[in-house]
Amino acid sequence: MSAVIRECDQQVQRWRADFPILTRQVHGRPLVYFDSAATAQRPRQVLQAMDDYYRQHNANVHRGVHSLSGEATDLFESARNKLAAHINARNAREVIFTRGSTEAINLVAQAYLRPLLQAGDEILISHMEHHSNIVPWQMLRAQTGAVLKVIPVTDVGELDLQALRQLISPRTRMLGLVHVSNAIGTINPVREVCKLARQHGVTTIIDGAQAMPHLAVDVQDIGCDFYTMSGHKMYGPTGIGALYGREALLEAMPPWQGGGEMIRSVSFATTTWNDLPAKFEAGTPNIAGAIGLGAAVDYIRAVGLDAIAAHEQGLLQYATEKLLQIDGLKIIGEASNKVSVLSFVIDGVHPHDLGTIVDHHGFAIRTGHHCTMPLIKRFGLPATARASLALYNTRHEIESFIPALQQACDMLR
């Protein structure tokens, strides 16, 4: 057993060596980065790919006949192909690059659903959604007179499936659900939910931003109509993400934004649209970002999602045990299926003070409502502290977190 543990430790140390920022110190202490749900760190392979593009292949994509443009286009489209294969899309036309999951959801709200909605039609979302999967539907409600209904969340932070079955109605047009909660780590039964939605003719959009770094995602197996992704949550750069959409739906949709690239021909009399995926990618894209996202997909696949999941589940279990040893600490979100995200509160210690104090010991955690104000309010709290663990975190880091937490308790209680 000890040989297995040593091999696991060595494996994690090899992974950590890929992340240059982990050598930093904060307030004279080694950085312990427990905030990957806010944004993950980037391995050197991603940084190298983006740097190489800018140093060796920088040119605008698609439109040029010169060699550099061809190279840039190849790198850009290769990244799209990698992502499409990674999520088992039928083909690359079903993968639209966006700025992130938020823009992808807004695209679906305005370009897919808005033309179809009538006053009184219903949109279903859950109580644990990130604001990015709440506000676009509220805006749509104001524009169309649609009704927004909310699927409740149980006291342990799981989706109330029984309530969902009762909420779906003949007027339901769209069901939006987060795959993995950024605030409390719950993994939702998206396959089951999408099956239920299909049985009622309801279109589904799954927010996969927090799922992609932790889980294997197969959009055909899930059976969703749309799936959204954010590059910076999955070890890729900021400013890039993607929307998966079933080709038939994307073909039928009007464009999202107008401009160059998304057109086939332009005259002042009439303009025709380009084919997928370009129809939804107006303007010069975030070429370096897409290449970086492709490199992030390569990195995740090289490490292996099975290995990542095994390591992170071990960390989750260990961190849960250690945190619960702190007097007055309560974990928020105890779903039976979780990723390595731990939201917690401590009696007499406000999360904001906790965050400042542990920061001075080198620990980066997040405090506040985590862009899920309705969910945090549902648990009767103004805020929580959140430690979100990734492939580069270790049991030793968790062990060293406990004395820092304890110091906060001793100072403030």
Place this chain on the structure above:
Amino acid sequence: MKSKALSRHSSRPATCSAEPVDSADTGLDAIYQQQILQHNRQPVGFQKPLPHGSGWQQLHASNPLCGDEIVLAVKMHRSASAAAGKPEPILQELGFNGDSCAICTASASLLCQQLQGLSSQRATAMAQQFIAFVLCQQPLTDERLQPLAIFAQLHQLPNRHHCATLAWQALQDLLGSHPQQTGTGT
């Protein structure tokens, strides 16, 4: 008073050696000074529920980004100014409650402690001065604000500025000619 740079860069292998926790070594003592911790543990003016009725005004203030929520209550009294012969509003009593971090709670406690019995005009000026002290490092010249110099280290923590100023911004709204909100007794 010890102080430390907020961050230092140094190259080291990406191993995870934890060092012993040592409060004296971290600069936390400069931010969480004993007076702040004391005002957090036993805040002046903290009441549940807050009084309401004749002369009392309340205002709910929150910083949703960090989770601080307070209700500030002030009982105004109009006393004749000997010099001008005109009634001058006086902050006769102050109270607050809510769910807020130690910085916010201590700041609200010191507000209640230092402003009692002062004129509305002076309290308004003090609020402006304290907010400018926190946000822009302007000096604290009003002698009744000197105890709030303990928040000086927040200059280096912009993400905690609004914790310290929340109660004072609420006071400005309460004393202003057009208060933004009135709360109910809580």
